[in-house]
Amino acid sequence: MELFGDYFKQLYDTSGWNFVIFYDQVEWQRFVEAIWTTIKLIIACLIFSLIVGFVGAWAQGAQSKIVRNVIAGYIQFFRNTPPFVQILFFYFVLGNLTPSYDAGGYQEAYIGSFGWAVISLGFFAGAFNTEIFRSGIEAVPESTVEAASALGYTRLQSYIHVVFPLAFRVCLPALNNNLVNLLKTTTLAYGIAVPEMMYTANQIWSDNVNVPEMMIVLFFFYVGLVAILVYGMSRWERSMKIPGYG
Amino acid sequence: MASPSQSGNGSGTNWTPDQPMVSIKDVHKSFGDLEVLKGVSLDVMKGECICIIGPSGSGKSTLIRCVNALNDIQQGSILVEGLEVNDPNLDKLELRKKVGMVFQQYNLFPHKTAIENIMMAPITVLKQDKDEVAEHANSLIKKVRLEGKENSYPGELSGGQQQRVAIARSLAMSPDVMLFDEVTAALDPETVKEVLNTIQELAEEGMTCILVTHEMGFAREVANHIYFTDFGLIVEHGAPATFFDDAKDPRTKEFLSQIL
Amino acid sequence: MVALDHKGMSDNRTAGTSDEKVFEVLLPVARQQRSQAMIERLEGTFRLNLHPHHAIWMFLLFILAVGTAHAQAPKELISPIDALIKWSPFILWGPEGGLTGFSLNIIISFFAMLFGTIAGVALGLMQISLLLPVRTGSWIVTQFFRNSPWLVLLFTIMLLFPFEIDLGFVVIPIPDWMKAVIGFSLPVMANLSEVVRGAVRSLPSGQWESAESLAFNRRETLWMIILPQCFKRMIPPWINWYCILTMSTPLCSIMGVEESVTYTAQALNAEGDRPELLPVFYVFLLLIHFIYTYPIARWSIQLEKKFAIKL
Ligand SMILES: Nc1ncnc2c1ncn2[C@@H]1O[C@H](COP(=O)(O)OP(=O)(O)OP(=O)(O)O)[C@@H](O)[C@H]1O
Ligand SMILES: [Mg+2]
Numbered sequence: 001m002e003l004f005g006d007y008f009k010q011l012y013d014t015s016g017w018n019f020v021i022f023y024d025q026v027e028w029q030r031f032v033e034a035i036w037t038t039i040k041l042i043i044a045c046l047i048f049s050l051i052v053g054f055v056g057a058w059a060q061g062a063q064s065k066i067v068r069n070v071i072a073g074y075i076q077f078f079r080n081t082p083p084f085v086q087i088l089f090f091y092f093v094l095g096n097l098t099p100s101y102d103a104g105g106y107q108e109a110y111i112g113s114f115g116w117a118v119i120s121l122g123f124f125a126g127a128f129n130t131e132i133f134r135s136g137i138e139a140v141p142e143s144t145v146e147a148a149s150a151l152g153y154t155r156l157q158s159y160i161h162v163v164f165p166l167a168f169r170v171c172l173p174a175l176n177n178n179l180v181n182l183l184k185t186t187t188l189a190y191g192i193a194v195p196e197m198m199y200t201a202n203q204i205w206s207d208n209v210n211v212p213e214m215m216i217v218l219f220f221f222y223v224g225l226v227a228i229l230v231y232g233m234s235r236w237e238r239s240m241k242i243p244g245y246g
Numbered sequence: 247m248a249s250p251s252q253s254g255n256g257s258g259t260n261w262t263p264d265q266p267m268v269s270i271k272d273v274h275k276s277f278g279d280l281e282v283l284k285g286v287s288l289d290v291m292k293g294e295c296i297c298i299i300g301p302s303g304s305g306k307s308t309l310i311r312c313v314n315a316l317n318d319i320q321q322g323s324i325l326v327e328g329l330e331v332n333d334p335n336l337d338k339l340e341l342r343k344k345v346g347m348v349f350q351q352y353n354l355f356p357h358k359t360a361i362e363n364i365m366m367a368p369i370t371v372l373k374q375d376k377d378e379v380a381e382h383a384n385s386l387i388k389k390v391r392l393e394g395k396e397n398s399y400p401g402e403l404s405g406g407q408q409q410r411v412a413i414a415r416s417l418a419m420s421p422d423v424m425l426f427d428e429v430t431a432a433l434d435p436e437t438v439k440e441v442l443n444t445i446q447e448l449a450e451e452g453m454t455c456i457l458v459t460h461e462m463g464f465a466r467e468v469a470n471h472i473y474f475t476d477f478g479l480i481v482e483h484g485a486p487a488t489f490f491d492d493a494k495d496p497r498t499k500e501f502l503s504q505i506l
Numbered sequence: 507m508v509a510l511d512h513k514g515m516s517d518n519r520t521a522g523t524s525d526e527k528v529f530e531v532l533l534p535v536a537r538q539q540r541s542q543a544m545i546e547r548l549e550g551t552f553r554l555n556l557h558p559h560h561a562i563w564m565f566l567l568f569i570l571a572v573g574t575a576h577a578q579a580p581k582e583l584i585s586p587i588d589a590l591i592k593w594s595p596f597i598l599w600g601p602e603g604g605l606t607g608f609s610l611n612i613i614i615s616f617f618a619m620l621f622g623t624i625a626g627v628a629l630g631l632m633q634i635s636l637l638l639p640v641r642t643g644s645w646i647v648t649q650f651f652r653n654s655p656w657l658v659l660l661f662t663i664m665l666l667f668p669f670e671i672d673l674g675f676v677v678i679p680i681p682d683w684m685k686a687v688i689g690f691s692l693p694v695m696a697n698l699s700e701v702v703r704g705a706v707r708s709l710p711s712g713q714w715e716s717a718e719s720l721a722f723n724r725r726e727t728l729w730m731i732i733l734p735q736c737f738k739r740m741i742p743p744w745i746n747w748y749c750i751l752t753m754s755t756p757l758c759s760i761m762g763v764e765e766s767v768t769y770t771a772q773a774l775n776a777e778g779d780r781p782e783l784l785p786v787f788y789v790f791l792l793l794i795h796f797i798y799t800y801p802i803a804r805w806s807i808q809l810e811k812k813f814a815i816k817l
Contacts, residue, residue, distance in 0.1 A: 077567070080799045081792045082753040085767060089788045096781050147353035147412075150314055151367040151419060152342035161370055165357050180653075187655040191760060198657060211665045218658050219650075226653040242357050244401020 018210040021217065027204055034200035035221075041117060041186050041196050042225070046179055048122030053129025060134050071130065078127035083120075084188050090120035091192040117189035125182040132178060136171030137163060169240050176233040183229055184222065197221055261328030267292045267454050268313060268423055273322035275308055275478075282308045284478040285322070290423070290456060295449040297457045297465040300475035301501060306458040309475070310425045313456065314345040327422060339371070346416030347425040350432055352408040354400040360411045361387065361396040364418045372419070379418070386414040390444050406437025410444055417448075424448065426457045462505060466490055474498050571789040584777070586786040593773040594790065597766055608766040608794055610683060615752040617687040622694025622751070623744070629695060630702025636724070644699070651696030656754050663689035664761045683765075686758040694751055701743045705736035738813045745806035749799050756795075766791060 008022040021031040060071045078086065095116055100107040111119070140163050148158035190198040197218065205214040261267075266289035275283035282305045290296050298306045311317045313324055315331050315338055324331040326344055354363050364383040368374045387396055390410035400408050409429055416424060426445060430438040442464050449455050449468050459465055465472060465486065472489040474482045474497075482495045493499050584592070600606030605613060632644035651659065663685050670679045709732060717727040759767035770791050777783055 076800070077792075077796070080749070080753070080796050080803055082756045082795050084754070084756045084759075085788070085791055085795065088767070089792060093784045093788050096784055143349065143351055143353050144355065146316060147347075147349060148355075148367075149338075150316060150342060150347040150349075151415070152339045152371040153367065154339075157370055161366065162355055166355075169357065184653070184655040187657040188757075190657060198655070198661075202661075205665075215658070215662045215666065218661075219654055222655050222658060223650065223653050242401060243399045244403075 017213055018208060019213050019217070020208045020210060021204065021214075027208070030200055030204060034195060034197045037114075037194065037200075038186065038196040038221075038225075041114065041189060041194065042183055044118045045121045045125065045182055045186055048118050049125035049129050049179075049182060052122055052126025053133050056126060056130030057133035057137065060130065061137070074123075075127045075130060078124050083124050083185055084191055086124060087117060087120040087188050087191055091116040113189070113192040113194045117186070117192060117194045121182065121185055121188070124185065125178055128178045128181075129175065132171045132174045133167070135174075136167035139170045140166045169242065172237050172240060176230070176237065179233065180226055180229055183226060187222075261325075263292050265328070266290055266325075267294075267327055268456065269323075269325040270309075270313070271323045271325075273309070273312060273319050273324060275305075275312060275317060275319045282478050283312070283319070286475070286478070286480055288473055288480065288483070290454060292422075292454055293452040294470045295453075295455040295457065295468055296471045296473060297459055297469040298473045298475060299459065299462070299465060299501075300481075304475045305478045306475055307427050310347075310427055310456055310458055313423075313425060314347050315341055316347075343372070343419060344421055345423045345425060346419055346421035348409070348412050348416055348427070348429050350428045352400070352405070352412045352432075354408055354412055354415070356400050359397045359399055360392060360403065363400070363411055364415045367415065368418050383414070383418060386417055389417070389447075390414045391440070404437060405433045406440050409433065409441045413441075413444055413448075423454045423456065426455065426459070428458050428460065430459070430461060460505070462490070462502075474501065476501070565793075568789050568793055571785040583780065586783050589777055589783055590786050590790055593777075593787070596773055597769045597787075597791070598794065600764060600769060606764040607769045608798075610763070610765045611752065611755040611795075612798070614683055614687050614690065614755050614758070614763075614765070615748065617684075618690035618694055618751055618755075619748050620691075621687065622691035622747075623698060625691065625695040626698025627702055629699035630706075631728075633699060633703040634706050648696045648699045648703075651692050652700065654693070656690070656693050657757055657760070659692050660686065660689035660757055660761070663692070664758070682761060682763045683758070686755075686761070686763050689758070690751055690754065694747060697747055698744065701740055701747070702736070705739045706732055708739065709735055742806045742810035742813065745802060745809070749803050749806070752799055752802075753795065766794070 005023040008019045012018045012020075012023070021027045056071055056074070059067050062068060091113060095109060095111065098109060098111055100109040102108075144162060144166070145158055148162045149155075153161065186196065187198040189196050190202070193199060201214045201218050205211045268290040270289070271287050273283050273286045274281070286305075286309055288296070298309065300306055308317055312319050313326065313331065315336060319332050322332065326341060329341055329344065330336065331341060355366065358366060361380075361383055364386055365376075365379050368379045368382070369376060384396075387393060390413055392407060392410055392414070395403060395407060395411075400411070403411065413424075413429075429445070430441050433441065438461070442461065445455065445457070446464075446468050457465070457469070467486075469486050472483060472486055473480050474489070474493075474495075476497050482493060482498045483489070489498075490502065493502055596607065598608045600610070629644050629648055632640050633648060635641050635644070664682065667680065667685050667688065670677050713731060713735065714727060717731045722731065755765060756767045759765055759771075762768060770787050774780075774783055774787055
């Protein structure tokens with residue numbers, strides 16, 4: 001670690017490339033915190049978007065035409081408006097309408113910028129997840145469900161043991177694509193000052209005037225994250241693959 | 247193995263083995279405006295094997311799907327061991343414990359291996375002990391001659407092998423009646439035989455079977471009784487010998503002349 | 507990155523061949539699902555089925571926002587509706603009808619699409635080159651720009667690109683919006699590069715072989731036989747990317763480019779940042795983007811359906 005820091009310090013002295021985060025303790029702290037915030041943001045968004053997708057897909061199978069139309073409208077709204085404006089809308093408009101509590105002298109909102117970023121991006125990606133899950137369920141043929149009920153399965157049992165396991169495998173590739181997109185889209189949280197990597201990098205380069213260096217770090221960070229996610233997902237996809245099928 | 251006599255327990259019906267095991271009376275079934283079954287009646291005694299034959303669209307599949315309540319009926323009565331299928335309060339699980347069904351398209355669960363396909367329903371539906379189910383499943387694998395294929399996935403099996411897994415899967419529920427809906431129609435000619443052999447063995451062991459088939463030779467050899475359906479009605483029926491050699495109805499004659 | 511790419515292509519092929527017969531029941535639907543996923547993976551996005559009635563929901567939302575805001579507004583101040591009417595030309599066209607505001611979003615999207623397409627087609631063709639270094643190099647460039655967040659690319663260009671170019675005899679100034687054009691055209695380039703490569707590879711190899719047996723050279727085969735066949739396939743994803751690009755243009759408001767979001771914030775500021783104005787203005791902003799994007803998205807889906815039958 002010492003050596004590592006010394007190397008970048010020396011690099012700065014000799015070449016002028018200022019990777020301040022690797023030798024300055026304070027900036028390093030900032031950077032590490034940003035990594036955690038980003039990862040937390042990504043994971044929270046992934047989970048929330050999956051929940052939205054499940055609920056949405058379930059609601060799309062509802063009897064009521066109104067429910068189905070509301071879901072369809074939700075999908076179209078999030079699909080055809082800029083995600084960046086969505087995040088601003090959630091934070092400034094809805095954030096303004098939600099209650100706040102007294103945090104010792106000033107008003108603190110129950111849902112902060114991090115929370116609104118998760119909600120907004122979760123709904124954004126959730127709109128796609130809804131479609132993905134629904135088409136996955138539709139891909140399970142009626143006859144397979146019928147075979148289950150001929151074996152005495154109840155509706156719920158056949159969903160748990162037959163439909164979901166199959167539907168999930170069918171939609172996994174599409175789901176993975178969407179999650180990779182979501183990862184990249186979390187940078188939009190910059191717009192509402194969530195201290196994630198993009199935002200922190202901006203602060204660091206404002207303080208240290210090292211824009212190109214921080215840009216390089218940013219690229220490595222995000223391309224690396226995408227690579228890890230894609231690698232993990234495709235491993236998973238492969239392990240879920242049914243032999244002799246698809 | 248499934249012994250036909252262990253049935254009917256606790257369902258509170260007063261069926262006795264001398265009555266028909268499946269009794270279909272004046273069954274009417276429509277899909278919207280289309281009347282598919284127009285008053286079908288037939289009885290199947292315990293240990294009997296009957297074949298239903300007839301032209302495409304005559305309602306054969308619909309009829310046997312009604313027997314295990316995959317389709318509901320508008321009018322008439324279907325009694326399985328005294329259990330009324332045309333009853334809004336029907337306990338479907340009770341019915342499906344009695345009646346096994348094998349489909350034309352096998353409909354195996356592709357994400358489970360052969361043995362898992364066989365074991366799944368007894369464990370999840372009947373809540374039977376895992377070890378007992380495993381033992382039973384292994385004996386069924388032997389019965390359908392699929393030793394060595396236990397851990398293959400359906401996608402790795404031939405059509406004939408898949409269909410035999412499907413038969414074993416149904417038998418794992420220890421049913422008293424088996425329904426077969428054109429189970430060889432999707433198979434290559436070479437593999438048809440292995441599936442038919444399995445069914446024939448079942449029938450010879452005394453399993454009550456209702457078969458829909460286009461394999462006339464097989465029907466003649468295995469069936470106790472043949473029913474010919476056309477336009478939702480049973481046009482003619484009889485023992486195989488009389489039915490095939492001495493058909494009375496012109497429609498039956500025409501059908502047989504085309505198919506034989 | 508590597509896994510993503512290779513998997514996408516190879517799965518696509520195996521799905522069509524070896525397992526086809528084994529599992530008749532589930533396979534056709536599953537294969538359709540899979541190939542759709544592969545297309546989406548190539549394009550890095552999703553396509554949905556749209557219906558005209560979806561637009562109605564947007565309008566209902568707008569009415570709702572306006573209605574609630576109206577009820578909240580204090581009487582002595584300008585009502586939210588009047589404020590919106592007053593400021594909407596500003597948000598749409600900028601001051602004195604200069605081409606800024608929302609119209610700048612569209613201008614940026616046009617130019618970014620133009621440059622992105624030219625560069626993307628070139629990069630895509632390099633990806634199918636016979637020369638290994640060209641192929642590898644263009645593949646790396648493509649993957650790099652595809653997998654970087656748009657905002658990071660945009661920041662890079664906005665901050666590192668000079669604000670003017672000195673050619674010695676003449677100094678060309680580069681306004682911010684032009685830098686934004688470059689920043690947006692990079693991810694478009696990379697994604698279209700994948701579209702081109704995917705379309706070419708989706709053609710059966712028999713096309714190449716029969717052309718070769720007719721003594722076409724590689725360039726002739728590509729330009730006269732392969733690309734004309736791919737062209738139709740590439741149009742729907744191309745339009746789809748245009749929609750995504752257009753919906754990304756508000757990002758450059760972060761760097762102060764005078765587009766619709768920047769002007770909305772300015773308008774709200776000029777009205778004293780009254781909270782009851784926020785919903786009306788932001789819903790208006792969402793709505794103008796929706797009205798522009800939605801018909802294009804619909805059109806792309808229609809085209810895709812049309813071409814799907816013929817191909
Ligand atoms: N779910 C359904 N909805 C509407 N009509 C149906 C449905 N199932 C079957 N039918 C119609 O009922 C009629 C009888 O169908 P059925 O499948 O019972 O015929 P089949 O005798 O089994 O024919 P095949 O030999 O071709 O299998 C057909 O006209 C068919 O179109
Ligand atoms: Mg049938």
